[in-house]
Amino acid sequence: MAENKARLPVWTGHSVEKTLPIRDQKSHKGTYGTGLLIAGSRDMPGAALLSGLGAMRSGIGKLEIGTESEVIPSVVPVLPEATYIRNGLERVADGTLELHRYRAAAIGPGIVPNRIAEHAIEQLIDCDFPVVLDAGALTERPYNERPAPIILTPHPGEFSRITGVSTTDLEKRRGYYVSRFAKELGVTIVLKGHQTVIAFPDGETWVNATGNASLAKGGTGDTLTGMILGMLCCHEDWKHAVLNAVFLHGACADHWAATRSTQTLLAHELTNFLPEVWKKYEPK
Numbered sequence: 001m002a003e004n005k006a007r008l009p010v011w012t013g014h015s016v017e018k019t020l021p022i023r024d025q026k027s028h029k030g031t032y033g034t035g036l037l038i039a040g041s042r043d044m045p046g047a048a049l050l051s052g053l054g055a056m057r058s059g060i061g062k063l064e065i066g067t068e069s070e071v072i073p074s075v076v077p078v079l080p081e082a083t084y085i086r087n088g089l090e091r092v093a094d095g096t097l098e099l100h101r102y103r104a105a106a107i108g109p110g111i112v113p114n115r116i117a118e119h120a121i122e123q124l125i126d127c128d129f130p131v132v133l134d135a136g137a138l139t140e141r142p143y144n145e146r147p148a149p150i151i152l153t154p155h156p157g158e159f160s161r162i163t164g165v166s167t168t169d170l171e172k173r174r175g176y177y178v179s180r181f182a183k184e185l186g187v188t189i190v191l192k193g194h195q196t197v198i199a200f201p202d203g204e205t206w207v208n209a210t211g212n213a214s215l216a217k218g219g220t221g222d223t224l225t226g227m228i229l230g231m232l233c234c235h236e237d238w239k240h241a242v243l244n245a246v247f248l249h250g251a252c253a254d255h256w257a258a259t260r261s262t263q264t265l266l267a268h269e270l271t272n273f274l275p276e277v278w279k280k281y282e283p284k
């Protein structure tokens with residue numbers, strides 16, 4: 001029997017209105033910090049662009065993208081605002097990149113899981129800023145106590161990979177499994193899909209109120225990872241950053257679906273709508 005979702009509280013538009021940050025007229029880009037994004041590879045260059053667009057459209061101060069050299073020329077024409085760390089994955093893995101200056105980091109979109117990636121993830125987890133782990137960074141590992149959150153953003157296939165729970169069992173009890181493993185692993189888990197569930201390690205769990213099947217398309221999760229990174233850099237409360245990123249990501253898809261076929265969305269179009277959609281929830 002499908003789990004009764006009614007037990008979980010819903011993160012609504014009103015929740016977002018109460019928790020969105022104000023962009024102080026006297027602020028400067030340093031106010032919102034620099035985010036580090038390790039994403040993209042030669043066969044998956046678009047993941048770096050999609051997550052980069054998500055981050056730069058979501059309140060960040062500056063974005064540095066660590067990616068393979070050959071990926072950079074495909075990102076710059078569409079996102080000239082980001083700067084780059086050539087072969088950033090290797091630089092993080094071998095400890096030659098200064099990490100303390102970042103406000104938050106995200107790693108995984110378009111990254112091939114391997115030993116170097118694992119070393120880079122270990123280095124980031126050793127830092128004291130929030131780290132988002134997605135896609136190629138979602139492999140089974142323990143997480144030690146640290147001063148800032150680790151945020152995993154698996155779809156059901158990735159969740160199954162890191163927990164051993166079959167997607168069939170998972171889909172019957174999403175709320176139960178995501179809350180259980182968030183507590184057991186001591187991390188935040190965003191279990192994506194229809195009615196995304198967000199579970200924090202302290203047991204607090206929410207269901208997202210937005211989104212639709214137009215998001216069932218490659219690249220939309222990479223986009224969300226970037227949006228979470230950007231919002232971590234501009235929200236005081238990191239939990240609100242995660243919840244509001246998931247909500248606004250789905251709200252952009254809902255804006256699309258209001259007048260267009262849900263068969264047709266391209267992931268990069270989500271961030272074209274974010275300026276207008278975000279505005280709707282800001283204080284009038």
Ligand SMILES: NC(=O)C1=CN([C@@H]2O[C@H](COP(=O)(O)OP(=O)(O)OC[C@H]3O[C@@H](n4cnc5c(N)ncnc54)[C@H](OP(=O)(O)O)[C@@H]3O)[C@@H](O)[C@H]2O)[C@@H](O)CC1
Pocket residue numbers: 043044045046047048108109110111112135136155156157158167193218219220221222
């Ligand atoms: N433009 C780019 O550069 C893009 C780059 N991308 C990069 O591709 C990399 C691989 O990421 P990925 O998600 O595409 O593949 P993977 O991790 O193998 O997981 C899929 C497996 O899980 C299973 N599955 C079960 N339930 C599921 C569900 N509800 N939703 C989804 N899957 C579900 C599913 O089983 P199936 O039902 O297909 O048998 C399948 O076996 C990653 O680095 C990502 O960033 C992409 O973002 C696209 C655009």
Ligand SMILES: Nc1ncnc2c1ncn2[C@@H]1O[C@H](COP(=O)(O)OP(=O)(O)O)[C@@H](O)[C@H]1O
Pocket residue numbers: 135154155191192193194195196211212213214215216217218219220221222223224
């Ligand atoms: N049927 C659906 N309804 C609502 N949201 C969906 C649906 N299918 C997928 N999504 C959303 O789309 C995104 C897919 O993430 P993911 O599978 O990681 O994409 P990719 O890795 O290809 O970028 C997630 O944010 C998920 O919540």
Ligand SMILES: [Mg+2]
Pocket residue numbers: 134135155221222
């Ligand atoms: Mg994904």
